[in-house]
Amino acid sequence: MTRAHEHGAAAQPEGTAPDAATTVARAAAxxxxxxxxxxxxxxxxxxxxVLAVPILGYxxxxxxxxxxxxxxxxxxGPIADFPEGETRLVDYRNPVxxxxxxxxxxxxxxxRHIEGRKFQVFAINCAHLGCPVRWxxxxxxxxxxxxxxxxxxxxxxxxxxxxxxxxxxxxxxxGNHLLIEAGSLPTLATEACAKKKPLIQIAPQxxxxxxxxxxxxx
Amino acid sequence: xxxPNQRKRPALKVFEWFDxxxxxxxxxxxxxxxxxxxxxxxxxxxxxxxATVLLVLQVMTGILLALVYTPSAGEAWSSLQFLNHxxxxxxxxxxxxxxxxxxxxxxxLIHLVQVFLFGAYKFPRExxxxxxxFLLLLTLGMAFTGQVLRFDQDAYWGxxxxxxxxxxxxxxxGPLVGLMLGGPxxxxxxxxxxxxxxxxxxxxxxxxxxxxxxxMVLRLGINEWPMxxxxxxxxxxxxEYHEETAKNGIPFVPDAAWKDAVFAAAILLSVMACALLLxxxxxxxxxxxxxxxxAPKPDFAFxxxxxxxxxxxxxxxTPFIFIAPIVVIGGMLLLPLVAGEGEKHWSRRPVAVLMxxxxxxxxxxxTRLGTYTxxxxxxxxxxxxxxxxxxxxxxxxxxxxxxxxLQNKQCRNCHALGGAGGMRGPALDNIAARMTEDQMIRxxxxxxGNMPAYGNALNPAETRxxxxxxxxxxxxxxxxxxxxxxxxxxxxPEPLPxxxxxxxxx
Ligand code: FES
Numbered sequence: 001m002t003r004a005h006e007h008g009a010a011a012q013p014e015g016t017a018p019d020a021a022t023t024v025a026r027a028a029a030x031x032x033x034x035x036x037x038x039x040x041x042x043x044x045x046x047x048x049x050v051l052a053v054p055i056l057g058y059x060x061x062x063x064x065x066x067x068x069x070x071x072x073x074x075x076x077g078p079i080a081d082f083p084e085g086e087t088r089l090v091d092y093r094n095p096v097x098x099x100x101x102x103x104x105x106x107x108x109x110x111x112r113h114i115e116g117r118k119f120q121v122f123a124i125n126c127a128h129l130g131c132p133v134r135w136x137x138x139x140x141x142x143x144x145x146x147x148x149x150x151x152x153x154x155x156x157x158x159x160x161x162x163x164x165x166x167x168x169x170x171x172x173x174x175g176n177h178l179l180i181e182a183g184s185l186p187t188l189a190t191e192a193c194a195k196k197k198p199l200i201q202i203a204p205q206x207x208x209x210x211x212x213x214x215x216x217x218x
Numbered sequence: 219x220x221x222p223n224q225r226k227r228p229a230l231k232v233f234e235w236f237d238x239x240x241x242x243x244x245x246x247x248x249x250x251x252x253x254x255x256x257x258x259x260x261x262x263x264x265x266x267x268x269a270t271v272l273l274v275l276q277v278m279t280g281i282l283l284a285l286v287y288t289p290s291a292g293e294a295w296s297s298l299q300f301l302n303h304x305x306x307x308x309x310x311x312x313x314x315x316x317x318x319x320x321x322x323x324x325x326x327l328i329h330l331v332q333v334f335l336f337g338a339y340k341f342p343r344e345x346x347x348x349x350x351x352f353l354l355l356l357t358l359g360m361a362f363t364g365q366v367l368r369f370d371q372d373a374y375w376g377x378x379x380x381x382x383x384x385x386x387x388x389x390x391x392g393p394l395v396g397l398m399l400g401g402p403x404x405x406x407x408x409x410x411x412x413x414x415x416x417x418x419x420x421x422x423x424x425x426x427x428x429x430x431x432x433x434m435v436l437r438l439g440i441n442e443w444p445m446x447x448x449x450x451x452x453x454x455x456x457x458e459y460h461e462e463t464a465k466n467g468i469p470f471v472p473d474a475a476w477k478d479a480v481f482a483a484a485i486l487l488s489v490m491a492c493a494l495l496l497x498x499x500x501x502x503x504x505x506x507x508x509x510x511x512x513a514p515k516p517d518f519a520f521x522x523x524x525x526x527x528x529x530x531x532x533x534x535x536t537p538f539i540f541i542a543p544i545v546v547i548g549g550m551l552l553l554p555l556v557a558g559e560g561e562k563h564w565s566r567r568p569v570a571v572l573m574x575x576x577x578x579x580x581x582x583x584x585t586r587l588g589t590y591t592x593x594x595x596x597x598x599x600x601x602x603x604x605x606x607x608x609x610x611x612x613x614x615x616x617x618x619x620x621x622x623x624l625q626n627k628q629c630r631n632c633h634a635l636g637g638a639g640g641m642r643g644p645a646l647d648n649i650a651a652r653m654t655e656d657q658m659i660r661x662x663x664x665x666x667g668n669m670p671a672y673g674n675a676l677n678p679a680e681t682r683x684x685x686x687x688x689x690x691x692x693x694x695x696x697x698x699x700x701x702x703x704x705x706x707x708x709x710x711p712e713p714l715p716x717x718x719x720x721x722x723x724x
Binding site: 059060064098106108124132134136139143144145147160161163183184189 | 382396506508532
């Protein structure tokens with residue numbers, strides 16, 4: 001109340017001239033208040049900085065997490081499902097999903113069974129801008145519907161805007177099952193398999209060793 | 219004052235009760251009646267207010283849609299189906315919101331062009347223009363995020379394209395993809411992010427900036443009608459404008475505002491007409507990445523970007539994607555700062571007019587191309603489009619076999635015959651008039667240009683059949699292509715294809 005009253009008085013210069021003592025007192029009080037105001041700003045700045053930590057951590061969380069950390073080995077089914085010399089579309093459920101993902105938690109990949117235990121597993125996402133490529137066994141080509149990128153049966157770039165071949169997943173054959181390491185959307189930054197993780201729990205050591213993907217290691 | 223006060227009607231009393239507390243009546247009346255240069259009360263000056271009216275329409279229809287829409291990746295698509303088919307007039311609200319957004323982009327663009335051509339961005343309205351540029355970007359941001367909320371196949375793969383573009387960012391591409399998607403894949407958190415952007419973040423900024431934009435229009439006055447030879451200078455403009463409005467200014471309401479109101483009504487009616495006649499936009503197929511039979515396409519406003527991305531040479535793509543927007547947006551923002559004075563009239567600014575014309579034609583052409591995507595293979599053409607019978611009549615068995623090879627090997631996906639098929643490669647109707655047999659064999663087996671090599675996909679018999687069929691395709695009585703180098707060395711034209719061609723045309 002008093003402060004408001006003082007302000008009101010200060011705003012009316014036509015009132016009676018205040019005597020010297022009050023002016024000095026008011027000026028002293030003013031500089032004290034101005035200092036307190038600056039201090040309160042600094043205090044809020046500090047609180048804001050502290051507050052920014054959890055907010056930024058929350059917002060940037062998905063950006064800071066390593067993509068490879070989402071990856072896990074997913075079974076695509078028994079190898080008997082993949083006739084030798086053929087390339088087939090296989091659906092699987094992404095290893096990391098949430099209840100709200102719905103159908104978007106599904107994923108698909110192209111499995112090419114070369115021979116024996118040799119496979120190639122390609123992402124359906126075009127290496128250009130990510131549209132779903134389709135396999136045409138007659139012309140042995142993957143064609144992209146978006147800008148006409150084309151890839152040969154081994155995933156190598158054939159023509160069109162893509163600058164590289166199809167993304168490939170790491171795979172392994174464990175028992176009679178074909179497994180791939182999947183988990184994040186394949187893009188130029190993530191690729192299909194970010195880093196090769198040794199298969200400890202799932203596959204026996206020797207399987208992991210001789211199934212090292214030939215195309216990747218070349 | 220006191221006597222009539224006692225006889226006041228109750229409505230007026232209520233009004234005064236509020237206004238004595240709000241104190242808004244006077245400033246609002248003053249704002250509404252601010253003097254407008256007489257000639258500026260023109261049909262050319264109605265686009266800004268129409269854009270604002272459309273924004274209000276979008277906010278209203280958006281809130282109504284949010285009553286039913288479920289921003290969850292698993293349910294969004296079916297909630298749109300529910301809106302379209304089961305909610306009374308849900309389809310109409312969706313249609314209004316969708317067409318309203320198209321209209322809003324169009325009106326905002328027209329407004330921008332008008333302001334540019336009338337020199338209205340010059341001193342002292344530079345900041346009004348700069349904020350306007352942000353309003354355009356936010357409007358496009360609303361359109362893009364809105365297209366994502368229509369969580370269908372196009373939205374899903376559109377997000378994939380967005381993620382692929384972002385992933386090309388040097389060094390931080392990966393984290394940026396994570397930030398955009400909210401997780402490792404396009405899914406629940408992705409849609410939630412775009413929902414928050416579309417419903418809270420962008421509209422919030424948009425409304426604040428529209429407020430500032432309108433405030434500045436009121437504060438600085440509506441741009442006077444440009445006259446050739448009347449130069450804007452920072453020293454004298456304020457004085458001149460004041461003089462002009464004092465001399466022949468008219469109150470904005472009602473003398474000028476009636477045109478804005480009529481135009482806004484016409485626009486609202488047009489949105490309603492489009493909604494009624496053309497219906498809601500989408501959703502297309504379900505957002506299930508295992509359904510790969512799709513050729514995703516962005517909404518109308520972004521078709522030109524889609525076309526540019528298709529035509530850029532691969533090596534230029536990444537630099538272009540990241541540098542071009544900075545140049546374009548930076549140029550627009552700097553425009554009033556570098557050209558804040560001088561002529562306003564378009565007849566004295568040929569470069570400006572030329573720029574508008576070139577940009578409009580370019581955007582129009584790319585958008586047009588984006589509507590029929592000649593660069594995309596038509597994935598079903600090989601099994602859906604038949605070979606015109608005239609190309610099969612009087613052909614040898616080998617040539618007909620070749621026609622079968624042409625269909626079976628998906629050549630039609632990229633090459634048209636008789637006007638049907640892909641347009642990615644050249645039409646084949648008169649291929650034999652352009653290429654010799656040798657050239658065809660080499661092109662088919664080794665590829666080149668934009669064509670993959672078919673060496674591994676064709677056996678020698680198939681190649682022979684295919685080429686012999688292609689050799690019959692010479693259009694209307696065109697001469698077969700001849701290898702002139704062979705003519706020089708042997709002294710006679712290549713005999714075989716010429717004879718075959720004759721046999722075929724007989
Ligand atoms: S996304 Fe496949 S060619 Fe562009």
